Amino acid sequence: MTDQPLVPDTKAAPSRLRRALDSDLFYAFRRSPVAMISSAVAVGLILMAVFAPFFAVTNPFDPASLNLMNGFTPPMEPNAFTGETFFMGTDDQGRDVYSTILYGMRISLFVGFSAVLFAVVLGIILGLLAGYYGGWADSFIMRAADVQLTFPAILVAMLIFGIAKGITPVEHRDQMAIWVLILAIGLSDWVQFARVVRGATLVEKNKDYVSAARLIGRGSSLIMIRHILPNILSPVLVIATISLALAIIAEATLSFLGVGAPPTQPSLGTLIRVGQGYLFSGEWWILFFPACTLLALALSVNLLGDWLRDALNPRLK
């Protein structure tokens, strides 16, 4: 990575990547084993999920390829009927647990990233508007934020789920669940971004460089995007990282309450909901492996977020 060639135009500032690699952040990163290990785990898991078809043994989302008789095969033991052996065993439908986890993680991460992205975009836009313009825009947006805070995330999700179920055509129910989860989790999460962005914008907009930009006639949206936004990205990044972990857990929780991903296309959360039913019966692998994967994923992202917060907070140095 360090042998990245410099940008040919020497008059311009060093490339963004070069700047990043030279930055204090990267220096701190290389000094922190926690950060390095957790990011390795997170990146590893994310890659495995993204390229699930390459890593997986079977495609658990293709019901026609499943053999029910493979159900409940313990890890590393041949199935009593079919003689097939599975590295992490199989679940109640005869799906290979390892492959199902990879595909399930893909859904969990997709939901998590999309929800956070949605919350970040919504939060930044509304926060910038509120902070930059103030006045009634500010009152209106911040009051909306209060309304949002009035409803806890799980209730918001259940409400949206109920409404969406009523208005989406029946043929699209399968895909609907995922989008509803994204909408619900994202919608319950934008407020904190908006508040942080608004606060930072209030501080930044009175600084000299913004006044200067305004003086030379730059438009409001350009000022917000080019000048203010880059300066508030680090707190947003910190919150977004922690929100990602929260979103993945929230998806699992909603799945327990029956508003999660469908069982034919399970997310990690759905796998855990199904697996918890086999905790007492001795089929521990159906719960254990998905739960460990979720733990590893959420923990590494959380640790990374934690580290980022400390590293980006100059006062704690």
Place this chain on the structure above:
Amino acid sequence: MVSFILKRIVQSALVLLITGAIAFSMFSFVGDPIDNMLGQERTMEDVERLRAQLGLDQPVPVQYVKFLKEAAHGNFGVSYRQGREVSEIIMERAPATLELAAVSALLAVVFGISLGVFTAIRRHGFTANLIMSASLIGVSLPTFLIGILLIYLFSVELGWLPSFGRGEVVQIGNWSTGFLTESGRKALILPAITLGLYQMTLIMRLVRSEMLEVLRQDYIRFARARGLSDRVINFRHALKNTMVPVITIIGLQLGAIIAFAIITETVFQWPGLGLLFINAIQFVDIPVMAAYLMMISVMFVVINLVVDILYAMIDPRLRVSAK
């Protein structure tokens, strides 16, 4: 000042109207209560009769206005499932949830603050880092799984604590309490831990970061330079100054605890409002769902309002910026 408070009250009422409308609009989409209520052997005449009787044949806005009018009188109608006044059921179930929430909040506050202070003071210590990491494990697993694992360990394998319910309760007036019997206190332990774990982590981390912030302020440095003992500095000065944001968060989290009780109560069959709500969803018990959601939003709005007004009284600057 008065106009600010008035404005806030009007806004809060508006918020309630909107949330109520959103909540209520959901109900026309979530299945049909009629089938549940009549069972397999019923005729179309039965269905039509019942539909008219319940007012379900009217348009949704009409049903909503009717609901609001009644709700203003504390009358949420009758539960389709239990055939009793919703307000009566809610009064009956509220103590279970409130006791659970109170104990969870207490656990979260006591352990959250003390562990937060500890990890801040010993910022680079091994134990402190261990606690910080361990606390992350607690929030990296879904609540329902933690509850079931606790049941497995403490009820099934060790047989120490009950796996469900409130144990024996004592009725004092309208309030049923589990605090006065041994089985009641025992039954509280696992659900309270399950419910409080997340808030505890939250408080602990907040206290830690606030504490670290305060500890590097000049006046603490001066105090240290004056030779005050660490104990006095840490507790008399630093902790006291971290408490304002912590108390705000605790206030707001109280509502979240009651909302998250839905999951804990489902896992532990805790006979409170959360379980009532989940049952209501399964049985499409519209009056109960509506009443629960209205109640939760009233609670949150009141908490927000009180916090806002308190701030306004303490900090006059906020009065200006709130315009």
Place this chain on the structure above:
Amino acid sequence: MKKTSTILAIAALMSSTAVVNAETLRWARAGDALTLDPHAQNEGPTHTVRHQMYEPLIIRDVTGAFVPTLATDWAPDPENPNVWVFNLREGVKFHDGADFTAEDVVFSFERAKQPNSDMKELINSIVEVRAVGDYQVELETNGPNPILPSNLTNLFMMDKGWSEANDTVNVQDFEGGEITYATTNVNGTGAYRLVSREPDVKTVMVRNEEYWGRDEFPLEVSEIIYTPIQNAATRVAALLSGEVNFLQDMPVQDLARVDSADGLMVKQAPQNRVIFFGMNQGADDLEADNVDGKNPLADVRVRKAMSMAINRDAIRQVVMRGQSQPAGMIAPPFVNGWTADMDGESSTDVEAAKAMMAEAGYGDGFSIRLDCPNDRYINDEAICQAAVGMLGQIGITVNLDAIPKAQHFPKITEGKTDFYMLGWGVPTYDSEYIFNFLVHGRESDIGTWNGTGFDNDDLDAKIESLASNTDLDARNADIASIWRVVQDEQLYIPIHHQVLNWGMSDNVGTEVDAEDQPRVKYFTMK
């Protein structure tokens, strides 16, 4: 509750003086009774709780045979085929001490026929109930009704005087949210008295020391504490940790664990309930498929192919862990009209099924949505999921929509599903009950659960004639011929008959009842 504990203390005192043993049955299952009013709801768990405290004239034992309860014997009147004569048990007292007489029977039947009653459909053939002296009643029907006694096993007897004194002569208007004295109070003749009740939380009952059958039944349980526990894992944990000693609604995966646990055992019996899929063959075009302009389910070859794609043995072995019996017809084996031959008619043959699909012009398959409940039958969602895979093997792409029963059942009764799962129990033990609801064309008061769109006027006429056909042989022949049509048309895809499992501690002794109705008076406590 304080009130509870004082009453409990008194009750404990009473039982310790009156009887030698004081054994508590701590009983849990997934759901609670909806009301205690004997006639306000016709629903399984509600009847279960009532059966401990109220009694009908007759009940069924675990084998399905009639057992005299408040009636000692009954027979059709030899002179009038429209009349059944019931002789009543003498010396029976209600919990409040009042005598049980013919007057109470007349009152109870009249009450159960009221518009608010949920039991009225079962006795709508009765036109008059007459008391003949104190201990005999005559039930007159609007025509000969040979199977009337089958409809009376959940029809509970109340005390006329108590009902009048407490203003509960009218059945509680359950749907309208009415609450009456009988909703929360009980005065039955049964073996247990109500002590306290918090709906969905806890119901406590104590033994009725004045019970008429105290010398006939074991009556070894002195107190019943009934608690619903919804979450399956928590429910099993409660049994494993000893907090409850009797459990219904056992998850099948935990049977082995419970059975092998020290001091616990599992007992099982075939249940009176069959699980099957319904297909909408009546519509011209389906809403939930990808074939335009025609309905693949209208072709009997497609329906047969779908049935042949389902591997019932695999479902039994893996999903049900052996706790089911593969079915070939949609009648449980208890039912009059069931035959072993027809129940063995379903087979699995994927190749032949594919060939049939091709023959019907669907060699490339089609896609369709399957509607499935996720909280009603044993492993309902998992069965549907398995079916998705099996149908996939003959080219049918199935999208599964698994939802709570409260949202699933209206889809069937309102015709908003083209392919759905349903389970059916037959409390009357007669095929007529199945035909009336599932085979007869859909009309306002008959065929209400027939979501297949199948409507055959000749067959409907034959079904309607069953009710008053007193020639039992001819009636049975008709039943068999109706079943033949149902089978040949592949009206439904039968999956299996459920097997019931009750978990209990070793000291609890009971047999499993086919209708999932435990009657605690039969329980022994070692």
